[in-house]
Amino acid sequence: MNRKSAVTYTLSRCVKCLKCVKACPTSALTMEKSRIHVNQERCINCGQCIRACHSRGLIAQGSTLDDIASYDYTVCMLPSSLSSSCASIEEAEEMFYAIKSLGFDEVIDLSPLEGQLMEETWRIASEMEEGGGIASFCPVVNRLVETTYPMLMEHMIPLNYPSEIMARQIRKRPNGDKIGIFLFCECESKLTLAKYPYGGQHYETDHAVALVDIFPKIKKNMKKGNLDVTLCREGLQSCNPAVMMQRPDYLIADGYDKINSILNMEEFGLLDTFKLLYLFPCFNGCIGGHLLWGNSYLNRNNIDELTGKRRLPVTDLPLEDLYGTVINERKDGRSFKEKMQYFNRVNEVLEHLPGYDCSACGMQTCRIMAEEIAKGRKNVSDCRVLAAIKGGSDDNSTAD
Amino acid sequence: MNKILQKEFHVERDDYANAGMASSQIKSTLKQVGVDPKVMRRIAVAAYEAEINMIIHAWGGVVYLDVTEDGMIHLIFQDCGPGIPDLEKAMTPGWSTASKKARELGFGAGMGLPNIKRVSDEFTIESSPAGTSIFLTFRVEE
Numbered sequence: 001m002n003r004k005s006a007v008t009y010t011l012s013r014c015v016k017c018l019k020c021v022k023a024c025p026t027s028a029l030t031m032e033k034s035r036i037h038v039n040q041e042r043c044i045n046c047g048q049c050i051r052a053c054h055s056r057g058l059i060a061q062g063s064t065l066d067d068i069a070s071y072d073y074t075v076c077m078l079p080s081s082l083s084s085s086c087a088s089i090e091e092a093e094e095m096f097y098a099i100k101s102l103g104f105d106e107v108i109d110l111s112p113l114e115g116q117l118m119e120e121t122w123r124i125a126s127e128m129e130e131g132g133g134i135a136s137f138c139p140v141v142n143r144l145v146e147t148t149y150p151m152l153m154e155h156m157i158p159l160n161y162p163s164e165i166m167a168r169q170i171r172k173r174p175n176g177d178k179i180g181i182f183l184f185c186e187c188e189s190k191l192t193l194a195k196y197p198y199g200g201q202h203y204e205t206d207h208a209v210a211l212v213d214i215f216p217k218i219k220k221n222m223k224k225g226n227l228d229v230t231l232c233r234e235g236l237q238s239c240n241p242a243v244m245m246q247r248p249d250y251l252i253a254d255g256y257d258k259i260n261s262i263l264n265m266e267e268f269g270l271l272d273t274f275k276l277l278y279l280f281p282c283f284n285g286c287i288g289g290h291l292l293w294g295n296s297y298l299n300r301n302n303i304d305e306l307t308g309k310r311r312l313p314v315t316d317l318p319l320e321d322l323y324g325t326v327i328n329e330r331k332d333g334r335s336f337k338e339k340m341q342y343f344n345r346v347n348e349v350l351e352h353l354p355g356y357d358c359s360a361c362g363m364q365t366c367r368i369m370a371e372e373i374a375k376g377r378k379n380v381s382d383c384r385v386l387a388a389i390k391g392g393s394d395d396n397s398t399a400d
Numbered sequence: 401m402n403k404i405l406q407k408e409f410h411v412e413r414d415d416y417a418n419a420g421m422a423s424s425q426i427k428s429t430l431k432q433v434g435v436d437p438k439v440m441r442r443i444a445v446a447a448y449e450a451e452i453n454m455i456i457h458a459w460g461g462v463v464y465l466d467v468t469e470d471g472m473i474h475l476i477f478q479d480c481g482p483g484i485p486d487l488e489k490a491m492t493p494g495w496s497t498a499s500k501k502a503r504e505l506g507f508g509a510g511m512g513l514p515n516i517k518r519v520s521d522e523f524t525i526e527s528s529p530a531g532t533s534i535f536l537t538f539r540v541e542e
Contacts, residue, residue, distance in 0.1 A: 148431075151441035267427060267441065268420070268448040332434065336471045336541045340404050343433045367432075 004199040005043035006060040006188045007050065009036050014057040018359045023052035025256065026147055031362035044143035045189035046256065046281055047290055060188035060291075062210035063196045065217070068103045071180030071206075075170055076104040077163055080111040081186040081239040081286035082211060083231055085294035088305055093229045098221030102214065104182070107227065108170075111235025114162045115314035118238035120322055121157050125276035126249070131266070132274045133157045137238070139189040140281045141259065142326045149263045153327060155277075160324025163193055165317065167204035182207045184214075186289030187282060211291045233307040234314050239286035242300045244278065254280040254288070345374045352380055360384040405433075405467035411451060413460035413480070422463045423447040426475070429465065435473070435540060442519040443473060443538050449512050450477040450534055457497075458482070458532060471541030477534040484527040491517070491525070 005028070020036060021029045028042035029049055036058070050058045068074050076099060086092040100107045117137065125133035136142055136157045145152050163183045170181055183205045185191050192198045194208035237243050241252045251274040253259050259279040265271050282288040288296035334342070349370040356366070361382050363369040372378040380386065407429065409422035427444045435443075447463070454461050454477060461479035468474065484490045491513050498508020517523040522537035 150431075150437035151444065153437060264424070267444050268423065269445045270448070329437075334434070336435070337469075339434045340467060344404065346432075 003040045003043075004192070005038045005040050006045045006047075006191045006198050007038050007043060008059050008061055009038065010057050010059070011035050013055050015055050017054075018362075019052040019054065020049035020058055021359050021362065021364050023048045024364060025260075026144075027364045027368050029364065030368070031359075042147060044140050044147060045192055046140045046144075047188040048256070050188065051290070060191055060210060061197065062185060062191050062213060062291075063182070063194070063207035065102055065209070065214060067196070067207050068180065068182075072178060073106075073175075074104045074180040074182060075106045075108055076100070076102075076182045076184060077108045077110055077166055077205070078184050079162070079186055079190075079239070079286065080109075080114050080231075080235045081289055081292060082184060083109060083111060083229075083306065084236050084240060084287045084302055085292055085299045086306060087302055089229065089231070089309060090226070092231065092306060093226035094222050094224075095218065096227040096229050097225045098218045099184070100227055101221045101224065102217060108166060109229065109231060110162050110166060112232040112312050112315040113166055113235070113317070114238045115232040115234030116317060117159055117162055117165075117322060118234055119314055120319070121159060121278075122250075122276060124157050124159070128155075128275070131155055131269065131272040132251070133276050134266075135276060135278045136326045137161065138280065138286075139192060139326070140187075141279050143189075144259075144281075145263070146327050146330060149267060150330065151267055152263060153329060155266070156327050157276075158325065159322050160326065161193055163190070163205055164203055164324065165322055168321070169317070171204050180207070181205050182209055184209050184211050186211055186286055186292045188290065190289075211289075212293060213291075215293050230310050230312045231306050232312040232314055233303065236303045236306060240300050240303065241278070241280050241285040243303060249275040250278050251276070252278045252280075254285050255283050256281045342374065346370045349373045349380070352386075353383055354385045354389075356385060358385060401468040401470055401472075403466050404469055405465070407465040409463040409465070411454045411460045411463060411479075414455070415460065416455060419452055419455050420448060423451045426463070426465055430473075433467075439473075439538055439540055443475070446516045446519050446536055447475060449516050450475070450536075453477075453512055454479045461531065471539065473538040473540055475534075475536040475538075477532075477536075479531050479533075481529060481531045483529040484525075484532055487525060487527055 016034060018031060021031055025048060026042045026044055028039045030037050050060060083092055086095055096107050121135050134155045136159050167181045170176055170179055183194055185208050191208040192200050194200055194203055194205035196207045241254045244250060244252045253262055259281055262277060284296035284300055287299050350367060353366040353370060361369055361384055363372060373380060409425055411422055426447050430440050458479035459481055464476040466474040489495050493514040494510040496508040496510035520536040521539045524535040526533045
C-alpha cells in the first residue's frame with residue numbers, strides 16, 4: 001500500500017540541526033545532501049519531529065477551505081476532542097455555528113458514533129479469548145504496532161475510524177458521490193485519513209483540515225449565532241483518558257513513552273489480565289491533540305458541563321458498518337535465510353562504526369547507518385567521527 | 401548444523417532490577433532480523449518466563465540464542481542450581497512451590513513450565529542439583 005507521511009518539509013527554513021532526526025521514534029528521518037528525507041514506510045505520523053523542530057521547517061499542513069468551492073454540497077465532520085474544548089454547551093453551539101458559517105452546508109458531530117465505537121470496542125475486547133485487545137481508534141498506535149510491535153497485530157480491535165465510518169454513511173445518500181466530505185483534525189495523524197492532502201486514496205473522506213490552521217476564521221465567526229447542538233457523553237469520554245480510569249479491566253494510558261512501555265510488556269504477555277489496552281500517544285488523549293488550541297488540562301473537565309442538561313445516546317449503526325482494517329501486515333518477500341544474511345552483514349558493518357549514535361552522518365543511529373552501508377547507499381568513510389579520528393591521527397603522524 | 405547467529409546473555413543471581421533484560425535483547429534481535437511475528441511472540445513469551453524462573457527459583461545463569469542454517473531458533477536456559485527435585489511435578493499445570501502470599505499477588509499459578517512447553521516447537525528439560533537446563537526450539541521457515 002502506498003503511504004504518505006503527514007510531515008511536510010520546507011528546505012528554506014531548515015537550519016540542519018538534526019533535532020528532528022534524533023526525535024523520530026521510528027528512525028524515519030534522515031538528512032542526506034543537507035536536506036531531510038522522511039521514509040514513508042517508517043513514518044507513523046506521530047508529529048514528534050514537528051515538535052522537535054524549532055524553526056518550523058517541518059509542519060503538517062491540511063487541506064484549505066478553498067476546496068469547499070469545488071463541491072455543490074459540503075459536509076464537515078467534527079471530532080469529540082474538538083467539542084470537548086468548549087467550556088459550555090452554549091459555547092459549543094456558537095462554535096458549531098461559526099464552523100458552518102465557513103461555508104459548509106452541514107456540520108456533523110461525531111460524538112454519538114465515537115460513543116458507539118467505544119462501547120463496541122469494549123464488547124469485542126471482553127469476548128477475546130487470549131490476552132487483551134488494543135483499541136484501534138488512533139492512527140499513530142495502529143502504525144506503531146504495524147512497524148514496531150508486529151507480534152501484537154492479532155490483538156488489534158478490527159474497528160474502523162469514526163470519520164471513515166461516517167464518511168461511508170454520507171456516501172450512501174442520494175447523490176452521495178457528489179458530496180464534499182471534510183474532516184476537521186485535532187492531530188497530525190488524522191490528516192492522513194482523507195484523500196487530500198496526504199493521499200489516503202482508499203478513504204471516503206475527501207479533505208482533512210488542520211484545526212489550528214482555521215482557528216482564526218472560526219474565532220472571527222464566534223458569537224454571531226448558534227446551531228442546536230446535543231453531544232453524546234460516551235463519545236466525549238472516548239477521547240479523554242482522565243475520565244475512563246475507573247474501569248478496572250481497561251489499561252488506559254497517555255503519552256508516547258508510556259504506551260511504548262505497555263506495548264513492550266504486552267509482547268511478553270505480561271498484561272493479559274487486562275481486557276483492553278486503550279492507548280493515547282498524546283498527553284491527555286485526543287483532547288491534547290497538537291492541532292487543537294485549547295488547554296487540555298482544563299478541557300478534560302468539560303464533559304459534565306457539555307452533557308449535563310441534555311445528551312444524545314450513542315448511534316446504533318449496524319455492526320458490519322463499524323468494522324474495517326486499520327492495520328496491514330508487512331511482508332517484505334525475503335526468505336528467513338536472506339533476512340539472516342542481511343542482518344549479519346549489517347552487524348559486521350556496525351562493528352566498524354563508533355556506536356555513539358551522534359546522527360552527524362545524517363542517520364539517526366549507527367545501526368541505521370550500517371543498514372545504509374550494507375545496502376551500498378553509503379560508505380564507512382561517510383562517518384564523520386571515524387573521519388575525525390583518522391584526520392586526528394594523520395595530524396599526529398605529521399607532528400612526529 | 402551450522403550456526404548463522406550465536407549470542408549469549410548473562411542472568412545474574414538475585415538481580416531483580418534487570419529481570420527481563422535478556423528476553424528484551426532477544427526480542428529486539430529477532431525484530432531486527434524480521435522474524436515472523438507469530439513465531440516471535442511465542443519466543444518472547446517463553447524467553448521471559450524462563451528468564452524470570454532463573455532469577456526467582458535458581459541462582460542465575462546463561463541464556464544462549466542460536467540460529468541454525470535450517471531456519472531453527474534455539475534457546476538454551478542454563479542455570480546454576482539448585483535443580484528441580486521432581487521434574488514431573490514441576491511440569492504439571494497448576495503445581496507450584498510459590499508461597500500463599502505470592503499466589504495472592506497473582507504469581508505462582510503453576511503455569512510457567514507448562515506454558516513454555518506449550519508455546520515451543522520442541523522442549524527438553526534436564527535437571528540435577530548442579531542446575532537446570534531448558535532447551536527450546538522454534539521453527540521459523542515454513
